[in-house]
Amino acid sequence: MACLPLALGNTRRHQLYYGLIYAVFPGPQRGLNFLERIMPIASFTPPVRTLMGPGPSDIHPRVLAALSKPTLGHLDPAFIGMMDEMKTLLQYAFQTKNEMTMPVSAPGSAGMECCFANLVEPGDTVIVCKNGVFGMRMLENVERCGGKAVVVEDEWGSPASPDKVADALKANPDAKIVAFVHAETATGARSDAQALTKLAHDHGALVIVDAVTSLGGIELKVDEWGIDAIYSGSQKCLSCTPGLSPVSFSAAAQDKIKNRKTKVQSWFLDQTLVMGYWAEAGAKRAYHHTAPINALYGLHEALVLLQDEGLENSWKRHALNHQALKAGLEAMGLELPVDPACRLPQLNVVKIPDGIDDGAVRTALLQEYSLEIGAGLGAGAGKVWRIGLMGHASSKKNVILCLTALDSVLTRMGAPIKSSVGAQAALAMYS
Numbered sequence: 001m002a003c004l005p006l007a008l009g010n011t012r013r014h015q016l017y018y019g020l021i022y023a024v025f026p027g028p029q030r031g032l033n034f035l036e037r038i039m040p041i042a043s044f045t046p047p048v049r050t051l052m053g054p055g056p057s058d059i060h061p062r063v064l065a066a067l068s069k070p071t072l073g074h075l076d077p078a079f080i081g082m083m084d085e086m087k088t089l090l091q092y093a094f095q096t097k098n099e100m101t102m103p104v105s106a107p108g109s110a111g112m113e114c115c116f117a118n119l120v121e122p123g124d125t126v127i128v129c130k131n132g133v134f135g136m137r138m139l140e141n142v143e144r145c146g147g148k149a150v151v152v153e154d155e156w157g158s159p160a161s162p163d164k165v166a167d168a169l170k171a172n173p174d175a176k177i178v179a180f181v182h183a184e185t186a187t188g189a190r191s192d193a194q195a196l197t198k199l200a201h202d203h204g205a206l207v208i209v210d211a212v213t214s215l216g217g218i219e220l221k222v223d224e225w226g227i228d229a230i231y232s233g234s235q236k237c238l239s240c241t242p243g244l245s246p247v248s249f250s251a252a253a254q255d256k257i258k259n260r261k262t263k264v265q266s267w268f269l270d271q272t273l274v275m276g277y278w279a280e281a282g283a284k285r286a287y288h289h290t291a292p293i294n295a296l297y298g299l300h301e302a303l304v305l306l307q308d309e310g311l312e313n314s315w316k317r318h319a320l321n322h323q324a325l326k327a328g329l330e331a332m333g334l335e336l337p338v339d340p341a342c343r344l345p346q347l348n349v350v351k352i353p354d355g356i357d358d359g360a361v362r363t364a365l366l367q368e369y370s371l372e373i374g375a376g377l378g379a380g381a382g383k384v385w386r387i388g389l390m391g392h393a394s395s396k397k398n399v400i401l402c403l404t405a406l407d408s409v410l411t412r413m414g415a416p417i418k419s420s421v422g423a424q425a426a427l428a429m430y431s
């Protein structure tokens with residue numbers, strides 16, 4: 001028995017592991033007893049929540065059903081047919097004819113890296129608008145690609161200032177790219193993507209736009225506004241599961257990629273290689289990576305839902321539910337600090353009333369109503385909540401649930417709010 005640890009382990013690490021079990025658990029089958037204690041783990045059954053945070057948002061049931069369809073090979077002709085449809089559906093969502101439009105097989109942050117890795121070469125001057133968490137992440141990307149970042153800073157909760165960007169472009173005539181976040185999820189502020197793109201183009205620069213939270217939720221017109229590179233995320237206003245990042249590159253962006261002097265430093269994100277797999281309809285496709293087949297079924301279904309609703313109707317639905325939520329919150333005496341001129345309908349920032357414990361409220365909402373709302377991020381931590389009305393979660397039912405739940409929890413905690421008026425004020429917006 002004394003040599004059992006040696007017999008079981010063929011490496012030093014295994015010998016130590018089984019030696020430890022041998023020392024801790026007495027009995028003839030020490031190792032087995034230990035494993036039996038930890039091994040019978042049941043299937044995971046998540047609680048059913050209502051997701052009204054900054055994302056992920058509620059997934060449409062048709063998307064969840066699509067995920068469980070039979071898996072195909074990544075070069076199966078039926079799957080390739082679905083990829084062609086996916087491209088058309090994404091072109092519709094982005095309002096573009098860009099051929100280089102596809103989902104990156106990874107979350108929004110990878111879409112961001114994909115745009116920067118392909119477009120920024122070492123030494124390139126890039127103007128980065130920093131007015132929240134995701135502008136800061138863009139800055140990281142510029143630096144990691146060897147670019148020279150010029151930061152245009154605005155207060156959190158304000159949009160990126162076109163005047164400041166114009167000054168930065170004048171001061172840096174060699175700037176090749178302007179990068180900004182269309183819908184800053186950390187602060188609930190929208191930047192003027194059309195105006196910023198025009199400014200960049202007037203100075204001969206391209207734009208990279210973060211549309212992770214904006215796609216499907218607010219007006220976004222890639223071709224009409226002339227956007228060169230854009231990325232989004234599947235988990236926000238598209239009502240899909242997290243983990244995919246639709247991207248699109250204009251002809252000018254593709255030219256810059258083709259004429260690079262250096263290789264894209266990321267093999268996985270190099271668009272010239274990825275396009276061998278996401279090639280145009282009818283072209284021969286080659287393996288690049290094993291695509292997340294079932295996740296792509298989910299995104300396809302989410303985009304079919306968007307097409308069936310109509311993009312403009314989706315924008316209108318997000319706007320209406322925001323107006324109703326806002327009416328309810330304001331009737332209760334709660335404050336929405338973001339300027340209405342740039343306030344996002346899909347991400348509502350609400351000031352936490354004085355003396356109220358942020359975490360205690362969110363925990364009560366989760367435990368009593370199975371409702372998730374978001375905490376403040378960065379400068380907003382502990383000061384604001386972020387209430388998402390994104391995609392399938394942007395509904396009258398959720399607006400009323402959120403107002404009713406907040407009303408009951410805040411009233412019980414002694415918050416200085418007007419009770420029992422929020423839901424009625426919201427309902428009035430729908431009549």
Ligand SMILES: Cc1ncc(COP(=O)(O)O)c(C=O)c1O
Pocket residue numbers: 054055107108109110112134181183184185186210212213233242243
């Ligand atoms: C504006 C914005 N950009 C980028 C990201 C990163 O996306 P992901 O978390 O899917 O990597 C997020 C995520 O919340 C976001 O809100």
